[in-house]
Amino acid sequence: MSGPVAIVGAGGFVGTRMLEMAVLEGCMDVVPVVRSFRSVARAANLGVPHRLGDAASPASLEQALAGCDAVVNLTSGDPAEILRTTQSIYAAARAVRARLLVHLSSATVHGQVEQPGLADDAPPLLDHWMSYAREKGHAENFLRERMADGRLTIVVLRPGLIWGPRSPWVLRPAAELVSGTAYLVGSGEGICNLMYVDNLVRSIAAVVGHPANATGFYHLADDETTTWREYYAALAAGLGVDVATIHRVPGDRYRAGVRGLVEELKKLPPYRWLKDRLPPEAKAAIKLRLRLALERDRPAQRGASAGPAVARDMWHLQTTRYPPPTGRYRATFSLQNATSFAAGLAASLAWLRFIGLDERDGAPG
Amino acid sequence: MAGPESGRDEAFHSLRVRRMMPQLMVIGCGAVFDQYYRGALKALEARGMAQVLALVDPDTRRTAGLERQFRSARAFAAPAEAFERATPDLTIIASPPGWHAEHALAAFDAGSHVLCEKPMAISVEDAERMVAAARAARRVLAIGMTRRMYPCLAEARALLAAGAIGDGLRFVYREGGVYGWPVGTDFPFRRATGGGGVLIDKGTHVLDFLCALFGEPVAAAYADDGHTDGVETTCEIALVFPGARGKVQLSWSQPLANGLHITGSVGQLTLHPWRLDAVRWRRNGGAWETRVSPATWPCDLRPNGRRGVPRTYEDCVYYQIVQVLRALTHGEAVPVTGEQGLAVVRAVQACYGKATPLRLSWLAEAEQARADALHWSRQT
Numbered sequence: 001m002s003g004p005v006a007i008v009g010a011g012g013f014v015g016t017r018m019l020e021m022a023v024l025e026g027c028m029d030v031v032p033v034v035r036s037f038r039s040v041a042r043a044a045n046l047g048v049p050h051r052l053g054d055a056a057s058p059a060s061l062e063q064a065l066a067g068c069d070a071v072v073n074l075t076s077g078d079p080a081e082i083l084r085t086t087q088s089i090y091a092a093a094r095a096v097r098a099r100l101l102v103h104l105s106s107a108t109v110h111g112q113v114e115q116p117g118l119a120d121d122a123p124p125l126l127d128h129w130m131s132y133a134r135e136k137g138h139a140e141n142f143l144r145e146r147m148a149d150g151r152l153t154i155v156v157l158r159p160g161l162i163w164g165p166r167s168p169w170v171l172r173p174a175a176e177l178v179s180g181t182a183y184l185v186g187s188g189e190g191i192c193n194l195m196y197v198d199n200l201v202r203s204i205a206a207v208v209g210h211p212a213n214a215t216g217f218y219h220l221a222d223d224e225t226t227t228w229r230e231y232y233a234a235l236a237a238g239l240g241v242d243v244a245t246i247h248r249v250p251g252d253r254y255r256a257g258v259r260g261l262v263e264e265l266k267k268l269p270p271y272r273w274l275k276d277r278l279p280p281e282a283k284a285a286i287k288l289r290l291r292l293a294l295e296r297d298r299p300a301q302r303g304a305s306a307g308p309a310v311a312r313d314m315w316h317l318q319t320t321r322y323p324p325p326t327g328r329y330r331a332t333f334s335l336q337n338a339t340s341f342a343a344g345l346a347a348s349l350a351w352l353r354f355i356g357l358d359e360r361d362g363a364p365g
Numbered sequence: 366m367a368g369p370e371s372g373r374d375e376a377f378h379s380l381r382v383r384r385m386m387p388q389l390m391v392i393g394c395g396a397v398f399d400q401y402y403r404g405a406l407k408a409l410e411a412r413g414m415a416q417v418l419a420l421v422d423p424d425t426r427r428t429a430g431l432e433r434q435f436r437s438a439r440a441f442a443a444p445a446e447a448f449e450r451a452t453p454d455l456t457i458i459a460s461p462p463g464w465h466a467e468h469a470l471a472a473f474d475a476g477s478h479v480l481c482e483k484p485m486a487i488s489v490e491d492a493e494r495m496v497a498a499a500r501a502a503r504r505v506l507a508i509g510m511t512r513r514m515y516p517c518l519a520e521a522r523a524l525l526a527a528g529a530i531g532d533g534l535r536f537v538y539r540e541g542g543v544y545g546w547p548v549g550t551d552f553p554f555r556r557a558t559g560g561g562g563v564l565i566d567k568g569t570h571v572l573d574f575l576c577a578l579f580g581e582p583v584a585a586a587y588a589d590d591g592h593t594d595g596v597e598t599t600c601e602i603a604l605v606f607p608g609a610r611g612k613v614q615l616s617w618s619q620p621l622a623n624g625l626h627i628t629g630s631v632g633q634l635t636l637h638p639w640r641l642d643a644v645r646w647r648r649n650g651g652a653w654e655t656r657v658s659p660a661t662w663p664c665d666l667r668p669n670g671r672r673g674v675p676r677t678y679e680d681c682v683y684y685q686i687v688q689v690l691r692a693l694t695h696g697e698a699v700p701v702t703g704e705q706g707l708a709v710v711r712a713v714q715a716c717y718g719k720a721t722p723l724r725l726s727w728l729a730e731a732e733q734a735r736a737d738a739l740h741w742s743r744q745t
Contacts, residue, residue, distance in 0.1 A: 016618065023592070023739075024732040037551050041544030042618045044554040044562055047594025165727040166619045281404040281679035288677055291639060350726040356539050356614070356622035 002099070004029040005208050006068040008055055008089055009075035011039025013166055014104070018074070018201045019043050028205055033064045053092075055085040061092035070100040070208045082135035086142055093152060100153045102207050105140050107160040107193055107219065107324055108133040108317075116322045120158075120217045120329075130313060131267070140217070153213045158324070159200050159220040160193030161317070164344055165351030167197060173232060174352050176308070177241045183308035185318035186251025188229030193323055194222050196344040199337040206335040214332050219324035224341040228318045234341075238349035239358050247308045254315045263312065387415045387690050390453035390477065392444050392468045393460030394422035394431055396547045397482055401511075402459060405683040407434060414666050415690060419451040424549075444468055448475040454693060457686075458482060461552045462560060466491035473502040480689045480699075482509040484569040484713070485706035487560025492710040496703040507689045507699035508706030510573040514681035514688075516642045516658035516674055518577055521627075524634060524646060524656070525578065531630030536611030538575065540567050540638065541599070541621030554596055556741075562596030563617045564589065565713055571613055573701065573709045574625070579606035581708060587716035588723040592739040601723060602716055642676055663687055666694050 009015050010032030022030045023046050033053045034040060040050045053064025055075045065071055071093040075085050086103065093101045107113075109124035111133070124137030140156055147154050161169040176182035203220055236243045249255075256264070265271055275283070330336065339347075352358060389406065391398060409415040417435040420428045421444050428440035441447035448471060456472035458465055458481040466486050472479045479499065485508050486492040499506035512518065524530065552558040553566065564587075575582060583605045589597030598618040604611060614621055625636040634646040635653075643657040661672035662684040675681040691697045722740040725733060737743070 021732075024728075024735045037548045037554075038544060038546060040551055040554045041546075041598065043598070044617065045590045045592055045595040045598040047592045047596075050551075171620060279404055280400050281677065284677040284679050288639070347727040351619075354726055355541065355616075355619065356537065359537075359622065359626075 003067050003069035004031045005070045006031045006033050006065045007072050008033045010034055011042050012074055012076050015074045016043045017197050021201050031068055055088055058088045058091040061088055062095045065092050065096045068098055071098050072102045072204055074104050079131040079135045083138045086139035102204055103143055103156045105156050105158045106136050107158050109137045112320045113322045118324050120219050147215050153215050155207050155214055156217045157220050159195035162197050162200055163194050164197035165347055170348045174235055174357055177236050177239055180245050181308045183247040183249050184228055185249055185315055190228050190318040191320045191323050192226045192228045192231045193320055194226055195220055196222055196339045198339050206333040210333055218329040219326050220329055221323055221326050223337050225323045234345050249310050254312055257309055260312050387454040388418045389415050390419040390456045392421040392458050394420050394427050395549050397459045401682040405686055419447045421447045444471045453477045462487050463558050466495050469495045470498050473498045473504050478505040478693055480507045484565050485710055489711055489714050492707045496707050499703050505692055506703035508701040510701040511681045511685050512570050512574050513700040514675050514684045516660040517636050517644050519660035520644050520656055520658035530632035530634050533630050534609035534627055536627045538571055538625045539614045539621040539623050540571055541616030541619055544617040556596050562598055563615045564597055564600050567615045569709055572712050579609045582606050582712050584715045587719045588721045590723045591741045593741050593744045666690055
């Protein structure tokens, strides 16, 4: 490598862990790039100088990426910005003559995976109901068109649910288990397509360190295939939650509850328009009133009496039928996952205990 | 001896003699002002309780925009220039914490009273200078510890004083979430300019809140995750108070199971971060009960004026400013004095003085060992 690796979107969950591993393991020379100063906070303990670069602006990014050999795009945020951000990062990577662009896409671009053996270069579903998946698909297609000219090595990685300490895919199920609102769709036999965050970071590092041009699309996942029932049962056991408190919801079709309707409402343009214009004090007051109206009396309703609020994204994820094959990645980059499901679970549970999620009714030990 | 009481008395007499609406200056018009103070000050102006006459910030584009919202206000780039042209009764300091002492001293020099945003200062020396300057100038120094206006605090104090949950109190106070404050610089993330990280930021509020419940603390132990060139994003403190002991956990980098939970010999008490007006409590073995606080605060500056209940943090900022203005107009007490603010600064610095590496139990052993070696307390 002729220069450091730029991590664009370093203030996110994966970016922060990648930065932390780079510092603690000394495995990579990295340059964290963030859109605004607030994103520095998450890894401010490490004392690594950040560069400011707005991923929606190629000119701003060019300065931030200057001197970097590889660019890793870990940006997240507003789905409507995904394509434009990807285009900007590609343009800036080209402008600074980077060797490699690693783009983190998502397994969700393929929906519920109805067939086994999904090809790595299978086209994404552009009519997906979820705007995040749809826009990730458009971003993939943009890069697919640029792969052919060979001016830049472009590696698109498609992990599943990135889990581990600090992951929303650990916190969300764990919080629902503790509050008695966790649920499984159908029998819970849907595939929980997990990718442990450390395995992902090492997978990215292997791509960066790969000497040859490996342009293409690659599925990524942990070695073990875990069902949602197994995942929830393992978390429940670690948190001391009785699995009998996990609700079952029908798997034939998604039924929107209040939460689902609120989520849909938030995506409407008038909602966003209003949100951008209301003064902070008005937003705080509305938020409080909604919360008082909707919030359950949690300690009183813990356990089986607390009903689940089924989210559309979770319902669809739980109906995934097949795991994506990861043979192409393994064969190309010669890397095996280092962290097993058991080890990842142990670390995740240690983190959940650290943040106090295992304490019943907040009682100190 | 000149103390806070004499400063309040002087303020009271001065404004009563002049019979004028209090005139305000704001130093620092960034994110804190925009999020919290702007709305409160507009409401105060609209209700004829105060007038903003000067807005000070080096970012002149920002103050130019604000001049349109505060018709009587003039914009200045620096405090010295502002104090030459304006004589405020009260100066609200919302600049970066490293500047608080300098700006407060300039305000006292100009004869103004001060409401200083938290953290009061990033060093004990600075905080002591501020308290001394207020005394010498016989002016009020109030610290913006907005949580003192939470009705749930009053209710928790009442329950504890009544022995509702017994004695031998133990507590856990967690406050964590991914940092989302729209800062305009990286000052808060450098030790030289921010003084520290999450402890000095969130911890200042949390320590003051616990002081209001339990009295003066002693930091028995403190651990954080800060490396040599960084500031802590997660920390834990073991605290001992008269009659209570417990743990505080704070984070900028991850969500925590937020809230204050107190366990006594005969019951439990819980304060949730978003529910400002109520507490939950129960006797051992009994059912949880929500107690809404009957506490109210003055809404205006009339001697026997209307009272209200703050329900959001933004409401609390409004009530806090009203209470500080009432200290100037009626000689009432401010929510938090400079001396109380100084006690919190001392507690924060005592923590830093005991800093050890935080054990992050999910890290691999080799990673934890490396983090320990890189910890800022281990560097010469």
